[in-house]
Amino acid sequence: MKLQTKIxxxxxxxxxxxxxxxxxxxxxxxxxxxxxxAVARLQIESKNITEGLxxxxxxxxxxxxxxxxxxxxxxxxxxxxxxxxxxxxxxKEQVDLQDLPYSxxxxxxxxxxxxxxxxxxxxHTPVIWSNGDVVSLEVTEQLxxxxxxxxxxxxxxxxxxxxxxxxxxxxxxxxxxxxxLPIQSLIQTMEDIEESRTFKKIIRPASxxxxxxxxxxxxxxxxxxxxxxxxxxxxxxxxASHELKTPLTVIESYANMLKRWGMKRPDILEExxxxxxxxxxxxxxxxxxxxxxxxxxxxxxxxxxxVDIAALCRETAKYLQQAFQRNILIHVHxxxxxxxxxxxxxxxxxxxxxxxxxKYSETPVDITINRSPSSLSxxxxxxxxxxxxxxxxxxYERFFRVDKARTRATGGSGLGLPIAxxxxxxxxxxxHIKSEEGTGTTVTVIFPV
Numbered sequence: 001m002k003l004q005t006k007i008x009x010x011x012x013x014x015x016x017x018x019x020x021x022x023x024x025x026x027x028x029x030x031x032x033x034x035x036x037x038a039v040a041r042l043q044i045e046s047k048n049i050t051e052g053l054x055x056x057x058x059x060x061x062x063x064x065x066x067x068x069x070x071x072x073x074x075x076x077x078x079x080x081x082x083x084x085x086x087x088x089x090x091x092k093e094q095v096d097l098q099d100l101p102y103s104x105x106x107x108x109x110x111x112x113x114x115x116x117x118x119x120x121x122x123x124h125t126p127v128i129w130s131n132g133d134v135v136s137l138e139v140t141e142q143l144x145x146x147x148x149x150x151x152x153x154x155x156x157x158x159x160x161x162x163x164x165x166x167x168x169x170x171x172x173x174x175x176x177x178x179x180x181l182p183i184q185s186l187i188q189t190m191e192d193i194e195e196s197r198t199f200k201k202i203i204r205p206a207s208x209x210x211x212x213x214x215x216x217x218x219x220x221x222x223x224x225x226x227x228x229x230x231x232x233x234x235x236x237x238x239x240a241s242h243e244l245k246t247p248l249t250v251i252e253s254y255a256n257m258l259k260r261w262g263m264k265r266p267d268i269l270e271e272x273x274x275x276x277x278x279x280x281x282x283x284x285x286x287x288x289x290x291x292x293x294x295x296x297x298x299x300x301x302x303x304x305x306x307v308d309i310a311a312l313c314r315e316t317a318k319y320l321q322q323a324f325q326r327n328i329l330i331h332v333h334x335x336x337x338x339x340x341x342x343x344x345x346x347x348x349x350x351x352x353x354x355x356x357x358x359k360y361s362e363t364p365v366d367i368t369i370n371r372s373p374s375s376l377s378x379x380x381x382x383x384x385x386x387x388x389x390x391x392x393x394x395x396y397e398r399f400f401r402v403d404k405a406r407t408r409a410t411g412g413s414g415l416g417l418p419i420a421x422x423x424x425x426x427x428x429x430x431x432h433i434k435s436e437e438g439t440g441t442t443v444t445v446i447f448p449v
Contacts (some may be wrong), residue, residue, distance in 0.1 A: 007176040022158040060130040075141035119143040199227040247279040302342040310337035317352040327364035334371035352416040357382035377385040381442040387435040
């Protein structure tokens with residue numbers, strides 16, 4: 001059963017029950033009020049008859065004449081002895097009143113009886129008859145006016161109920177359409193999403209500030225979140241391939257060198273095997289870190305040891321020079337280039353910074369190492385395209401690209417610097433970028449010592 005049908009049936013049934021209860025209450029209250037008034041009037045009439053009987057002589061004929069004078073227009077008067085048949089019956093037109101059952105009452109009593117679907121008010125009053133016996137004076141009146149009024153009231157209540165139920169059903173249908181319109185729109189949107197495999201939103205012509213509007217806004221927000229995550233997922237695949245491209249390029253370069261000279265020159269064989277092995281391990285670690293980065297906040301597990309930054313820079317420069325056929329110049333302005341750090345993470349950091357510098361410049365890249373009493377700095381400088389000032393604040397955002405057209409051509413992703421920043425932060429260091437568009441970029445990393 002559709003929700004719209006359930007709403008209409010439930011609201012109509014509830015209203016029907018309420019109308020039945022209300023109309024029944026009105027009907028029975030009105031009926032009781034009318035019958036109580038009729039009985040009270042008949043009791044007064046009965047008392048008048050009793051007073052009249054006391055004033056006439058103790059003669060049955062006179063008393064019977066008096067009873068006929070007090071006979072109601074639609075009623076009957078009977079004198080009922082304690083035993084036997086009625087002593088006197090007075091009736092005008094309603095012959096069927098004689099068939100009403102009777103019983104002797106030794107006291108005053110007033111009742112309303114329903115006989116053959118007709119209402120009768122009956123009042124019993126004890127009187128002394130002409131023979132000296134105590135008899136029961138029964139005054140009966142058919143409540144014709146009450147029956148007619150009740151019929152009219154019943155008809156009015158039925159018509160009023162129909163006049164309420166029919167518009168209510170129509171209004172319930174209209175209201176259910178209004179209520180279910182956002183739900184139907186939601187269903188249609190979800191079907192369109194399933195069919196077209198694209199993200200769509202519910203179009204709301206106006207904001208109603210109700211729960212349905214809140215549902216539509218929540219759905220649209222969920223679609224935005226899903227679309228954003230979907231795009232990030234696609235971007236992550238591209239970024240992961242970029243981050244893995246550098247070690248794969250190094251491995252491929254040394255593998256080609258092995259094919260040409262590896263068997264003839266032992267020095268090249270040893271260098272290539274070492275480079276391939278080192279890059280394979282780095283690629284494995286990089287893959288694990290990329291997966292951690294994709295899940296959210298990275299919890300770095302650092303293996304702190306004494307690291308020779310100068311030696312690590314020379315090793316990184318050597319591998320990347322071989323891979324990209326570019327000059328990477330190293331300037332060490334200290335005799336103590338040692339810090340306590342995670343060697344593998346620092347190596348990954350250098351690969352990210354030098355790889356970016358090589359890709360966005362055509363001239364040699366400089367790596368400068370300086371030391372102060374409290375810190376050691378590594379500056380990677382290229383003389384390439386630079387970064388616009390308005391983009392400098394966003395370069396650490398995951399998946400951000402300064403120039404999407406250019407980075408697609410060079411293979412950049414925007415994921416390297418976020419990883420680099422996390423590595424520096426894990427070592428309680430700082431990273432700064434100074435760049436001028438068209439001149440070059442310098443990335444400086446400062447580690448405490």
